[in-house]
Structures are given as C-alpha cells and as structure tokens.
Amino acid sequence: MFLDRIRIGSRIFAGFFVLVVMLVGLSALSSTYLLGFGSHADRIAKSTGLVGLANDYALRLERLSNQVLLFAQTVDPLDRDGIATIREAAEQSGATLVAELRMNGDTQRADALESLSADYIATLEPLVLRAENLSAASETMLLGANQLGKSAARLEDFITKRNPAIAEKFDDKLATANLSAIVNSLQFSILRTPESLDAARAQTSALTDLQEEIKSSFDGLTRNDKKLFSYAIRDNDLLKQGANQLEASIAGFRQSMDAFKSAVREVQTITQNIRSDAMANQIALVDAAHSQSENSALTNIVVAAIGVLVAVALALGIAMSILRPLKRVNGDMTRLSENDTNIALSDIQRRDEFGAMSRTVAIFRE
Numbered sequence: 001m002f003l004d005r006i007r008i009g010s011r012i013f014a015g016f017f018v019l020v021v022m023l024v025g026l027s028a029l030s031s032t033y034l035l036g037f038g039s040h041a042d043r044i045a046k047s048t049g050l051v052g053l054a055n056d057y058a059l060r061l062e063r064l065s066n067q068v069l070l071f072a073q074t075v076d077p078l079d080r081d082g083i084a085t086i087r088e089a090a091e092q093s094g095a096t097l098v099a100e101l102r103m104n105g106d107t108q109r110a111d112a113l114e115s116l117s118a119d120y121i122a123t124l125e126p127l128v129l130r131a132e133n134l135s136a137a138s139e140t141m142l143l144g145a146n147q148l149g150k151s152a153a154r155l156e157d158f159i160t161k162r163n164p165a166i167a168e169k170f171d172d173k174l175a176t177a178n179l180s181a182i183v184n185s186l187q188f189s190i191l192r193t194p195e196s197l198d199a200a201r202a203q204t205s206a207l208t209d210l211q212e213e214i215k216s217s218f219d220g221l222t223r224n225d226k227k228l229f230s231y232a233i234r235d236n237d238l239l240k241q242g243a244n245q246l247e248a249s250i251a252g253f254r255q256s257m258d259a260f261k262s263a264v265r266e267v268q269t270i271t272q273n274i275r276s277d278a279m280a281n282q283i284a285l286v287d288a289a290h291s292q293s294e295n296s297a298l299t300n301i302v303v304a305a306i307g308v309l310v311a312v313a314l315a316l317g318i319a320m321s322i323l324r325p326l327k328r329v330n331g332d333m334t335r336l337s338e339n340d341t342n343i344a345l346s347d348i349q350r351r352d353e354f355g356a357m358s359r360t361v362a363i364f365r366e
Contacts, residue, residue: 046104047278047279047281047282048278048282049100050097050100050101050104050274050275050278051275051278051279051282053093053096053097053100054097054271054272054274054275054278055275056093056097057090057093057094057096057097057271058268058271058272058275060086060089060090060093060094061090061120061264061267061268061271063086063090064083064086064087064090064124065260065264067079067082067083067086068083068124068127068128068260070082071083071128071131072127072131072134072253072257075131075132075134075135080128083124083128087121087124091117091121094113094114094117097113097271097274098110098113098114098117101113101274109270109273109274112270113267113270113271113274116263116266116267116270117267119263119266120260120263120264120266120267122263123256123259123260123263124260126256126259127253127256127257127259127260130249130252130253130255130256130257131253133245133249133252133253134246134249134250134253136245136249137189137242137245137246137248137249138189138242138246140238140241140242140245140246141185141186141188141189141238141239141242141243141246142186142189142242143238143242144185144235144236144237144238144239144241144242145182145185145186145239147231147235147238148178148181148182148232148235148236148238148239149178149182150235151228151231151232151234151235152174152175152178152232152235154228154231154232155174155211155228155229155231155232156171156174156175158225158228159171159174159214162218162225163217163218166214166217166218169217170210170213170214170217173210174210174211174214177203177206177207177210178207180203180206180207181200181203181204181206181207181236181239182239183203184196184199184200184202184203184204185200185203185204185239185242185243187199187200188200188243188246189242189246192246192250197243197247200239200243201240201243204236204239204240204243205240207236208233208236208237211229211232211233211236212233214229215229325347325350325352325354326354328346328347328354329347329354329357329358329361332344332345332358332361333357333361343361345358345361345362346358348362
C-alpha cells in the first residue's frame with residue numbers, strides 16, 4: 001500500500017496540513033462573501049445618502065417657495081432677507097446633490113437638475129420685484145386717496161364760500177363722488193379683481209367728469225382758484241395712475257408666478273424621480289444582499305460539511321494505517337516472547353516504522 005511507504009510522523013503532518021489548508025480555504029471563502037456584503041453595504045449607504053440629499057433639497061425648495069409667497073403677501077423687508085438666507089441654503093443643498101449624482105456616475109441627471117435649479121432660481125428675482133411693484137402701486141393709490149381727501153375738502157369749502165347756489169347743487173354729489181372714488185380704489189388695491197378694477201375706474205372717471213362740470217360752472221376763476229380744481233383733479237388722476245400701475249403689476253406678478261410654479265414643478269419632479277430611483281435601488285440592493293447572504297450561508301454549510309467528512313475520512317485512514325500494523329507487530333512480539341517462532345511477520349516489507357520493528361522481531365526470531 002501507498003501509506004506503507006510513508007513514515008508515521010509524515011502521515012500525521014500531512015493530515016494536519018490538509019486540515020489547515022481546508023480551514024484556510026473555508027476562511028478565504030467566508031472572507032470573499034464578507035467582501036461582497038461590504039460592497040452591498042457601501043452601495044446601500046450611497047443610495048441612503050442620495051435619498052437624504054434629495055429630501056433635504058426638496059425641503060429647502062419648499063421652504064424657499066413658502067418664503068417667496070409670504071413676501072408676496074407682506075412685502076416685509078425681513079421676509080425679503082429671509083428669501084436670501086433660505087435661497088443660499090437651497091443652492092448649497094442643490095449643489096451637494098448634483099455633486100453626489102456626478103460622483104455616482106449619473107451625469108445626465110446631474111446636468112438636468114443643475115439646469116432646472118438654475119431656471120428655478122432665476123424666476124425668484126423677477127417674482128420678488130413684481131411683488132414689490134404690487135406694493136408700490138398700492139402705496140400710490142393710498143397716497144392718492146389720502147391727498148384726494150384733503151384736496152376735495154378744500155375744494156368743497158371753496159365752492160361753499162364762493163357760490164352757495166353751485167354748492168347747494170353739487171356739494172352732495174361731489175362728496176359722494178369723492179368718497180366712491182376713494183373707497184372703490186382702495187377696494188381694488190385689496191381685492192385685486194377685475195370687477196373691483198372696473199368699479200374703481202368707473203368712479204374715478206365719474207369724479208373727473210363731475211369736477212370738470214363744476215369747474216365750468218364758475219366764471220372768472222383766479223389762478224389760485226383754478227389750482228384748487230387742478231389739485232383735486234391731479235389727486236384723482238393719481239388714483240387712476242395707481243389703478244393702472246396695479247393692474248400691470250398684477251399681470252406681471254401672475255406671469256412671474258406662473259413661471260415660478262412651472263420651475264418649481266420641474267425641479268420637484270426630477271428631485272422626486274431621483275429620490276424614488278434611489279429608494280428602489282436601495283430596496284433592490286437590500287434584497288440582493290439578503291439573497292446572497294442565504295446563498296453564502298448554504299454554500300458555507302455545504303463546504304463545511306464536506307470538510308468535516310474529508311477530515312473524518314482522513315483521520316480514520318491515518319488512524320487505521322497506524323493501529324492495524326501496530327496490532328500485528330504487537331501480536332508478533334507477544335508470541336515471540338512465548339517462544340513461538342512460527343510468526344508470519346507480514347509487515348516485514350513495509351518501509352515505515354512498523355516494517356523496521358518487524359525486521360527487528362525477525363532477528364530475534366532467528
């Protein structure tokens with residue numbers, strides 16, 4: 001047999017060497033699986049980070065949009081400063097998201113997001129300016145209403161003193177027309193509807209006609225007298241100017257608001273797609289890692305079982321290759337000690353330690 005030619009120490013060493021090789025191989029296999037898990041974990045972490053960045057950017061955009069709408073309502077300088085602060089944070093968050101997309105190799109979507117974000121930011125300043133124009137137009141109307149109230153009172157006082165007959169004819173009409181023009185103009189500045197605009201224009205036009213009618217009723221007006229009419233007409237024209245300015249500002253504001261909302265929707269859409277794809281990729285990676293974990297566990301179990309069987313077979317083989325010849329040599333030596341020289345010495349041809357022992361017994365037998 002082959003093992004008869006190998007020394008006992010070499011057999012034992014070979015057995016241990018095979019066991020060590022098997023353990024190293026099993027460890028290497030486990031390490032390979034662990035590296036695979038590490039790769040999955042790294043990609044899952046990147047997907048999680050991308051989801052977090054997309055959520056952060058979407059949140060900052062929402063805050064910026066809300067701040068812009070708040071400023072459009074209040075036109076408060078503090079709210080204007082808040083837009084600048086939130087805008088800076090949103091731009092930084094968007095730049096971080098774009099950089100992460102580029103790092104992940106998604107250059108196309110990074111370019112698209114960068115372009116849409118720039119378009120979105122570009123719509124902010126016109127919208128803010130249009131909101132400020134709304135406030136300026138409303139202030140013009142408020143100024144006109146305030147001045148008209150004063151100039152109308154001076155004109156009514158002049159008419160009463162100058163010509164009681166004309167005063168009796170027009171005082172009530174003029175007071176009513178002045179009040180209607182002021183009230184309807186201020187209502188338009190608040191309601192900002194087409195109906196309120198038509199009402200304001202109708203009342204200011206009626207007041208102009210009445211002012212001209214009263215002016216033409218007087219003869220021999222001095223320069224200072226004419227100024228009273230001019231001031232009242234001027235202040236009424238200021239109401240008209242404010243209404244026209246507010247109408248234009250409302251149209252411009254709506255146009256800017258439509259562009260702003262469109263840009264917001266586009267950025268929100270691409271951000272939502274980035275977030276959804278990252279979450280889907282994250283779920284797929286988790287499932288893949290779970291599947292690989294199950295497969296790896298099964299493979300390790302199979303490899304370990306085979307290793308155990310090989311180790312047991314190897315141990316039994318080495319043990320039997322030692323115990324059987326040892327039993328025979330021991331039996332031969334026992335019979336020789338009892339003066340029985342009829343010994344077969346079947347192991348005398350072996351080249352290991354048992355062969356040497358059998359040859360020694362043969363010498364004693366002779």
